[in-house]
Amino acid sequence: MNIDLENLTIAKARKALGDGEFSALDLARSYLAEIEKKDKDIHAYLEVFSDVEEQAKEADKKIKSGNKGALLGIPMAIKDNILIKDRKVSSASKILENYVAPYDATAIEKLKEAGAIFLGRVNMDEFAMGASTENSAFGVTKNPCDLSRVSGGSSGGAAAAVSANMALVALGSDTGGSVRQPASFCGVIGFKPTYGSVSRYGLMAMGSSLDVIGVLAKNIKDVETVFSVIKGKDSFDSTSIDVSLEYPVKKKNKIADLTDFIKEVGQGGVDKAVMENYAKSMQKFKSLGYEIVKLKTNISALRYALATYYIIMPAEVSTNLARFDSIRYGFYKDGKGNLISDYKETRGAGFGKEARRRILLGTYVLSAGYYDAYYGKATAVRGLIKKTFSDIFKEVDFVATPTAPTPAFKIGEKTSDPVQMYLADIFTVTANMAGIPAISLPSGFAEVDGKKLPIGFQLMVPSTEDGSLFKTVEDFMLK
Numbered sequence: 001m002n003i004d005l006e007n008l009t010i011a012k013a014r015k016a017l018g019d020g021e022f023s024a025l026d027l028a029r030s031y032l033a034e035i036e037k038k039d040k041d042i043h044a045y046l047e048v049f050s051d052v053e054e055q056a057k058e059a060d061k062k063i064k065s066g067n068k069g070a071l072l073g074i075p076m077a078i079k080d081n082i083l084i085k086d087r088k089v090s091s092a093s094k095i096l097e098n099y100v101a102p103y104d105a106t107a108i109e110k111l112k113e114a115g116a117i118f119l120g121r122v123n124m125d126e127f128a129m130g131a132s133t134e135n136s137a138f139g140v141t142k143n144p145c146d147l148s149r150v151s152g153g154s155s156g157g158a159a160a161a162v163s164a165n166m167a168l169v170a171l172g173s174d175t176g177g178s179v180r181q182p183a184s185f186c187g188v189i190g191f192k193p194t195y196g197s198v199s200r201y202g203l204m205a206m207g208s209s210l211d212v213i214g215v216l217a218k219n220i221k222d223v224e225t226v227f228s229v230i231k232g233k234d235s236f237d238s239t240s241i242d243v244s245l246e247y248p249v250k251k252k253n254k255i256a257d258l259t260d261f262i263k264e265v266g267q268g269g270v271d272k273a274v275m276e277n278y279a280k281s282m283q284k285f286k287s288l289g290y291e292i293v294k295l296k297t298n299i300s301a302l303r304y305a306l307a308t309y310y311i312i313m314p315a316e317v318s319t320n321l322a323r324f325d326s327i328r329y330g331f332y333k334d335g336k337g338n339l340i341s342d343y344k345e346t347r348g349a350g351f352g353k354e355a356r357r358r359i360l361l362g363t364y365v366l367s368a369g370y371y372d373a374y375y376g377k378a379t380a381v382r383g384l385i386k387k388t389f390s391d392i393f394k395e396v397d398f399v400a401t402p403t404a405p406t407p408a409f410k411i412g413e414k415t416s417d418p419v420q421m422y423l424a425d426i427f428t429v430t431a432n433m434a435g436i437p438a439i440s441l442p443s444g445f446a447e448v449d450g451k452k453l454p455i456g457f458q459l460m461v462p463s464t465e466d467g468s469l470f471k472t473v474e475d476f477m478l479k
């Protein structure tokens with residue numbers, strides 16, 4: 001069966017499945033064949049589930065019986081930090097290598113109810129810490145557009161799988177850019193919803209005040225469909241909230257132009273091609289009738305977003321990862337002495353370098369004597385960042401930046417310099433600090449070494465106004 005996976009959308013697939021043009025089994029087999037063909041080189045999947053065909057047969061039965069689930073028969077890839085009951089889930093860490101999820105994440109439960117098919121779990125930076133998937137304990141995911149380059153991170157496997165037609169859509173998680181940055185590197189859409197709009201129950205915690213489950217897809221309608229299924233208040237996550245998908249009727253369609261700010265915070269590190277693409281995308285919005293606005297609001301607090309993120313996030317990481325103590329979960333290395341030596345050996349061998357770096361950093365900024373100077377101050381700056389956005393959104397409806405300062409970089413290029421790696425998130429972390437929705441759209445390419453490397457354009461809107469992104473993006477992508 002020859003299905004055009006490149007141009008497939010959820011709506012097209014649902015229609016074809018309903019009309020009997022192809023079955024869920026045909027569709028699942030097409031994706032499995034694609035994975036078989038390409039994933040040896042790309043390595044997006046840590047595991048392709050052995051029961052995909054059974055899941056598809058189940059979906060076919062439901063289709064025959066008239067079930068109309070929004071995702072019935074739709075093959076998805078799931079980031080390896082989201083729990084699917086009775087399946088392995090490792091956060092790409094050795095410490096959880098053979099850990100089996102005892103329950104479904106709320107988002108997964110909702111996807112199951114809607115009839116989705118899970119193809120497998122996809123690669124990521126260990127515990128979602130990184131911007132290239134090079135921190136995975138199980139090998140790097142290569143960029144389908146150029147195999148000598150990274151797919152981005154931490155949801156690099158999800159982005160590469162969607163980009164290479166090895167899944168129709170994927171779930172990732174975004175703490176500082178982990179859905180949007182890999183989406184921009186691989187040329188797909190990456191959506192980070194409002195903080196709390198998707199339950200964190202069953203998402204392995206990285207920075208709990210920043211983490212949110214997001215969606216990667218090629219088509220904005222697909223992003224909207226998946227988000228409408230997984231969103232919603234959940235009694236298992238007290239920070240969860242309901243957001244509406246209604247497109248708020250706007251009197252204006254104003255977009256903030258941050259060109260000067262981008263140049264300043266980028267400190268010369270923003271690629272020329274990225275700046276040109278940003279200008280071109282703004283022009284396109286202008287031609288669609290949007291008003292491009294230079295802000296009057298003082299946005300200098302946004303300069304400190306990355307520095308503040310690298311205090312708050314490790315503080316939360318050090319707290320969240322304390323549970324991997326050699327006793328409760330997964331991997332255990334005998335310290336041949338007392339409990340403390342077991343603990344040291346297990347965490348020393350079980351965690352990779354970046355995880356250990358952040359645990360140390362986080363423990364330091366939370367320790368007595370430094371708490372006020374670092375964590376306390378960072379929390380205050382975070383308040384200022386939120387306030388800045390609420391002022392900005394009195395002036396405009398959208399804030400636009402490039403998603404990342406560069407297109408995909410070479411494998412190994414930044415591994416020896418963590419600060420260079422952290423700078424990959426200079427434009428994405430602000431949305432997490434403020435809790436607002438943000439999306440990365442494929443907006444063009446940079447020609448490098450004869451290869452076309454995708455570039456992403458980021459739009460941010462006020463908290464809970466996720467719905468306004470979908471309509472706007474549709475305008476942008478279709479015209």
Ligand code: GLN
Binds near residue numbers: 129176
């Ligand atoms: N790259 C960022 C980091 O390393 C963001 C990660 C994420 O969003 N999970 O922290």
